[in-house]
Amino acid sequence: MADNAEHKPEETHEVTDATINNEASKKKETKQEEELSEEDQKLKDDLELLVQRLKEDDSNLFLPSLNQLKEFIKNSTSSMTAVPKPLKFLRTSYPDLCAVYDKWTDKEMRSSLADVLSVLAMTYSDNGEYDSLRFRLLSDSSHIESWGHEYVRHLALEIGEVFNIKAETEDMEGSATYELDNASAEKSPSTPQNATSVHLKFECTKDELLNLALDIVPYFLKHNGEEDAVDLLSEIESIEKLPQFIDENTYQRVCQYMVTCVPLLPPPEDIHFLKTAFAIYLSESELTEALSLAIRLGDDELIRSVFDATSDPVLHKQLAYILSSQKIAFEYEGMQDIIGNTKLSEHFLYLAKELNLTVPKVPEDIYKSHLDNSKSVFSSAGLDSAQQNLASSFVNGFLNLGYCNDKVIVDNDSWVYKTKDDGMTSAVASIGSIFQWNLDGLQQLDKYLYVEENEIKAGALLGIGISACGVHDSEVEPALLLLQEYVTNGNSKISSAAILGLGIAFAGSKNEEVLGLLLPIAADTTTSIETATMACLALAHIFVGTCNGDVTTAIVDNFLERSDIELKTEWVRFLALSLGLLYLGQGEQVDDVLETITAIEEHPMTAAIEVLVISCAYTGTGDVLLIQDLLHRLTPKATKKGEEDEEEENEEGLTNSISDFLGEKVSEEKEEGELSNQESEDEMEVDAGDHEDQKNTEVKPTDTEEKSEASESKATDEKKEDDKDKEKKDTDATDGEEEKDAGMIDELSYAVLGIALVTLGEDIGKEMSLRHFGHLMHYGNEHIRRMVPLAMGLVSVSDPQMKVFDTLTRFSHDPDLDVSMNSIFAMGLCGAGTNNARLAQLLRQLASYYSREQDALFITRLAQGLLHLGKGTMTLDVFNDAHVLNKVTLASLLTILVGLVSPNFMLKHHQLFYMLNSGVRPKFILTLNEEGEPIKVNVRVGQAVETVGQAGKPKTITGWITQSTPVLLNHGERAELENDEYISLAKNIEGVVILKKNPDYHEEE
DSSP states (O other), X not given: OHXXXXXXXXXXXXXXXXXXXXXXXXXXXXXXXXXXXXXXHHHHHHHHHHHHHHHSSOGGGHHHHHHHHHHHHHHHHSSOSSOOHHHHHXXXXXXXXXXXXXXXXXXXXXXXXXXXXXXXXXXXXOTTTOHHHHHHHHOOOOOGGGGOHHHHHHHHHHHHHHHHHHHHHHHHTTOTTHHHHHHHHHHOTTSOTTTTTSOOSSOOOHXXXXXXXXXXXXXXXXXXXXXXXXXXXXXXXXXXXXXGGOOTTTHHHHHHHHHHHGGGSOTTHHHHHHHHHHHHHHHTTOHHXXXXXXXXXXXXXXXXXXXXXXXXXXXXXXXXXXXXXXXXOOXXXXXXXXXXXXXXXXXXXXXXXXTTOOSOOOTHHXXXXXXXXXXXXXXXXXXXXHHHHHHHHHXXXXXXTTSXXXXXXXXXXXXXXXXXXXXXXXXXXXXXXXXXXXXHHHHHHHGGGGSSOHHHHHHHHHHHHXXXXXXXXXXXOHHHHHXXXXXXXXXXXXXXXXXXXXXXXXXXXXXXXXXXXXXXXXXXXXXXXXXXXXXXXXXXXXXXXXXXXXXXXXXXXXXXXXXXXXXXXXXXXXXXXXXXXXXXXXXXXXXXXXXXXXXXTTOTTHHHHHHHHHHHHTTTSOOHHHHHHHHHHTSOOOOSGGGHHHHXXXXXXXXXXXXXXXXXXXXXXXXXXXXXXXXXXXXXXXXXXXXXXXXXXXXXXXXXXXXHHHHHHHHHHHHHHHHHHHHHHHHHHHHHIIIIIHHHHHHHHHHHHHHHHHHTTOHHHHHHHHHHHHHHHHHSOHHHHHHHHHHHHHHTTTOOOHXXXXXXXXXXXXXXXXXXXXXXXXXXXXXXXXOOHHHHHHHHHHHHHTTTOXXXXXXXXXXXXXXXXXXXXXXXXXXXXXXXBOXXXXXXXXXXXXXXXXXXXXXXXXXXXXXXXXXXXXXXXXXXXXXXXXXXXXXXXXXXXOOTTXXXXXXXXXXXXXXXXXXXXXXXXXXXXXXXXXXXXXXXOOEEEEEEEOTTXXXXX
């Protein structure tokens, strides 16, 4: 007994931990029962009496008892802030009622009881039982809404889960690994709970689930649950059934939610959502919203159906203006002048006049060299005069873009001769930039076609293309008539300039005449690689995002039939880009081309082309799996056998999570440093490697006196030797890379750019990508680091965020000059057309800092020109307020960024920078009356606010300022009319907007 007594406390202690919760809950329940109010006790007794009656054999009492039970439950579930008392009291009786249901044979009575059990199961059944749904399907009652909102939501949740279980089960039927899949499904966190490991206790078909869901959807829509309705139909893959339930009160909130969901959906669900929203907008006569979705879908038939949905010629004009701003090639009778942008220059010059911007500026107005105390910009070591004048030509062309007058080049023939060689080409082409969208520029450039210098002729041809950029007359195409005869010119400079001019002038136009002219040149593998690539690039811009088969074939033939020497040149990058641009935003349609590319054996560019083409095809989708794959490509490969296991772990972690990649990356770098100093030195940056070499060399002498005496002379000698070795090493490395690793380098570069492309247009993805770029900058090799600033510039184009350009400013002082130059250019992209004062100051400081470095100073000048693009009236933003991707603008940006994989190549072929002109558009709001004449109205301009899912009619802008049109609209801003005097024909107030007088408007006294 004594022994037992000694051990008893220990046993009690062990049991207490296991049973404490049960005892506490029993005490609590007992206490609650004791504390029940008189009213609650009466309710509890009444409910227990009703259940008892149902359990008895007197069938005459069944129906009254059931009806009374329903009344109790319905009265309590109409407003549900906590578990209703009837449900709480009936919870213990649920098994008994289920037994009663099994015992009964009367069909009508069973149906009525199933109705009650379905509601009770909401608080009783365990996860995976789905009794609410089971009994709902067994009941014939159609009055689901009478049980309250919470019950309907619970039912919708179970419908979605059961549908997924059935879908997965059907997919796995007939598989030889069925049992194995079941076992893995239990462990996989991504599989819906009990999806394949639990057999449903009841049989139901997908049609039954669909019919029940279609009964629930109208209830959601009626009770401000539009999001729930969309989510339910999305879960059961029947979103196309939604339009039949939509009316004028619900369509706006439903469509707004659906369009916002699109970036978060996998294909093809995203397309289904867009098409469903399009159908709803079209049925509700919201034609401008429908047109925006039709453009996003890239379907000409849908665009035509929008135009055919109305016979109002004024509304047709508004739709045509929306198409013109996106440079969409579309033919509709009577609207070609507007779609062809023939009035764009007229509207822009009206804006310039209203904003008092007609006085031309000179480059010095933005250089502000007088503020530089050191005067280092004018030192003899800075830009030579020819290159300085060339930089001024670019800056002047960007600064006065579209204004049709300037003080530097037009009417000053001698200016062109102040530049040298190819510089003259770009100097003359800048005249086209000044006259952009205005065919008067053709007369200004015509005289340069009759000079002897081929460089000046080439500049005139390029300028003709720039001035006619995006402007298409339905009867005659003057740019085509002037340029076509020079396309086959024997001089490669002239023919390349004419081809490039056609690419700029007809970007996005899908012009068949230009296709017939350039396709033979693009497909001819006997011509020079430069000319053929220019033809492919021009055609890719003209047919951007169209998957044109003829152009695709021509590009692939160049890859297959060109010699190895030709395929090692820098021009091959633009061939790969051309293929990507043809499939820009086309998603799965790129699969056939990828199969063809991967079939090319032992081609050094195969992987690089694949990365670039996939990135272009899935632009703006926010595809997380694709981003993980791109990050995986950027991880360093194992260099020792001992590292293989670690590398496999890294790869596995990367596939599972982007954040894992970052952690593994840090640990991998550390372990590599411990394993082999020599190998880590080879993979480090150039300056770090030099530093280590010096340190290792200095440690060798054993005699400290000898070391101290010889240190100065030795350091000097080492510095000279290091400089020589560095130059030799760089030269050898460059040669080796061109021969062996060009494809791998391009693959890394395109992968960085691809991350930016995929995350475009999805705010959370953009934020995450900026963080990843920071990590890549720290841990990536030199080729990755060169592209990171450009990728940051692409996701922030014309959107000068302080955190982005401050980071780029740090990168602009990088020891690797290529990284610095790309960072400076990215700063120009971030501030393109914004006149951002902080950025302007930083760029002026960089101009002073790099005053002795010609190439870096030239890029700095270009960035300054971009910052003040059109004196702050232009933008390179790839999305408008309706969130429609402008493929022409993105194509123009990508051309420059791919070229800057090797900045020295772009500086040598600087005329390629004019590809940006095809993507430039004014960021104005211009209001017209029904006759097409400009009118002044007051609009509120403020920061756009996301209102999806918010109750009522919340304000869509915040911090607004009231201004009179025409006004400028920066990135992230939205506008709305101040009052109801006019009715806007466009849902989004941006670009050219046509207003109608409101007949019901009464001016307030």
